[in-house]
Amino acid sequence: MYTTLISPEELHQNLNTPNWLIFDCRTELSDPHAGRRAYAQGHLPGALFADLDEDLCGPIRPRPDGFTETGRHPLPDVETFVATLNQWGVTNQTQVIAYDDKGGGLSAARLWWMLRWVGHDMVAVLDGGWQGWVGKGYPVSSEAPSAPQPGGKPFKVQMRDDLLIDATDVLKAREEFSPLLILDSRAPERYRGETEPIDPVAGRVPWARNAPYTNTQTPEGFFRPKPELKAHFEKLLGLSAGKNAVFYCGSGVTAAANLLALKHAGLGDGKLYSGSWSDWITDPTRPIGKD
Numbered sequence: 001m002y003t004t005l006i007s008p009e010e011l012h013q014n015l016n017t018p019n020w021l022i023f024d025c026r027t028e029l030s031d032p033h034a035g036r037r038a039y040a041q042g043h044l045p046g047a048l049f050a051d052l053d054e055d056l057c058g059p060i061r062p063r064p065d066g067f068t069e070t071g072r073h074p075l076p077d078v079e080t081f082v083a084t085l086n087q088w089g090v091t092n093q094t095q096v097i098a099y100d101d102k103g104g105g106l107s108a109a110r111l112w113w114m115l116r117w118v119g120h121d122m123v124a125v126l127d128g129g130w131q132g133w134v135g136k137g138y139p140v141s142s143e144a145p146s147a148p149q150p151g152g153k154p155f156k157v158q159m160r161d162d163l164l165i166d167a168t169d170v171l172k173a174r175e176e177f178s179p180l181l182i183l184d185s186r187a188p189e190r191y192r193g194e195t196e197p198i199d200p201v202a203g204r205v206p207w208a209r210n211a212p213y214t215n216t217q218t219p220e221g222f223f224r225p226k227p228e229l230k231a232h233f234e235k236l237l238g239l240s241a242g243k244n245a246v247f248y249c250g251s252g253v254t255a256a257a258n259l260l261a262l263k264h265a266g267l268g269d270g271k272l273y274s275g276s277w278s279d280w281i282t283d284p285t286r287p288i289g290k291d
Helices: 008-013 034-041 079-090 107-118 129-135 167-172 226-239 255-264 276-280
Strands: 020-024 095-099 123-126 181-184 244-247 269-273
Touching: 008 129, 095 107, 095 129, 107 123, 107 255, 123 129, 167 244, 167 269, 167 276, 226 244, 226 255, 244 255, 244 276, 255 269
Parallel strands: 020 095, 095 123, 181 244, 244 269
Antiparallel strands: none
């Protein structure tokens, strides 16, 4: 069973293993249709396409002031997500593999986290992603497969609400004796409030530490070795336990890459503030930090 990462070599050896499903999660935040176009041009053999906006998010509720009531990438409700899993043919016995073209740092990690959120541990991200697979010379296909016909029992949910927190919990984390440690997964310049290319307000949660998710990956787009990841997070966490680490980003997508890396490092399950910065700024009474 693979529960965090799987190498291109390991996946290649299991391409025809029964009860495995591969999901192409490629996307571009600036172009929601880019992933589907890339999938049509070529994907891993047998892979289904998982659309960030249509499959891994719920409806966005915009407000007249230019903000939203939901953040940019709200989680779908559980019933909707489970219906999607059943449509894909995912059962509680399915080994799921997700990949994207950001080394797993974008929608692949999001799908990994969401499956664990509903109680499915048999899910892993392809280390190195699309580029890692193609770089090995492994086969690709432009044929769009059909989802498996439902044959097993419908997916049974076992919710893990401990993996998710909201803005109220983040506010409580500033209290002196709170065990929670808030970690901002965005680039340093966004963390410092120097620039904000996506959301209408720049800045950060004032008591957050910066933990760019890109620091968990090599320049080639693979996750760093376990000992390096463990040392990286132990330095960030200090005396805090992994279970008390709360990650956020711009909209709750790339923060999942930090949670994946934390788990792969052997430091347990952190928590996701899924609304992230795009949710935090919807309430003008919430404080904003800048350097």
